[in-house]
Amino acid sequence: MAALTLRPVRTAVQADDDQLAELDRSTWSTLHAVLPKPVPPFDPFFGERNPPEDVLVVEADAETGGAARIAGYLRLVPPTPLVANAHVRQIRGLAVANWARGAGVGRTLLRASFAEARRQGANRITLRVLAHNDPARALYASEGFAVEGVLPGEFFLNGRYVDDVCMGRSLGPA
Incomplete structure (x- = not known):
């Protein structure tokens, strides 16, 4: 794999639709x-x-001089429309292109999401991850997320029940 140079994280624009749709399809996994x-x-x-x-x-x-491509994305949203929950942001999707794995894309996006959540006035961030997704859980834990709850057998995937793990972390004062 050629070395990658990551550009600064930015907010998506409508023109990214095709690349992001392809990224979603190409990274689909039961994991x-x-x-x-x-x-x-x-x-x-x-x-x-x-x-x-x-x-x-x-x-x-x-590094070979190819055109820049989207290497990954992260979707960051309020978890509910409730005013009482406005201090929280939730990650509802994180994907890294197969060709960009191991280059720090996921970690870069997570750290950018912390800054963006703070900019939006949040002081807490949460996410949900399938229990069998060990690589993602390890990444989240290394960035300060802790398991805050488990929904046992929440999903039936590939003939077996899979737990849904709720994780969160503080962002400090907004």
């Missing part, structure tokens, strides 16, 4: 997905419930 594998015709990535302003992206340049 993290609770929805069935996408089949044609494919839906657009962005929609009413998933606008570009909720998505952080990071692009990478290959």
Whole structure:
């Protein structure tokens, strides 16, 4: 794998739709997905419930001089519309392109999400992850997330029940 140079994390724009939709399809796995594998015709990535302003992206340049491509994304949203919950942001999607794995893309996106959540006035961030997704759980733990709850057997995937793990961390004062 050629070394990658990550560009600064930015907010997605509508023009990213095709790349992000392809990234989602190419990274689909039973390790993290609770929805069935996408089949044609494919839906657009962005929609009413998933606008570009909720998505952080990071692009990478290959040292070989190739054009920058989206290496990963993270979706950051309020967990509910309740005023009493406005101090929290939730990660509802994190994907890293297969060709960019091991280059720090996930960690870069997580750290950018902390800054963005703080900018939005949050002092806490949460996420949910499938119990069998050991690589993601290890990454989250290394970035300060702790398990705050487990929903046993919440999903039935590939013929077995899988726990849904709720994780969270403080961001400090908003």
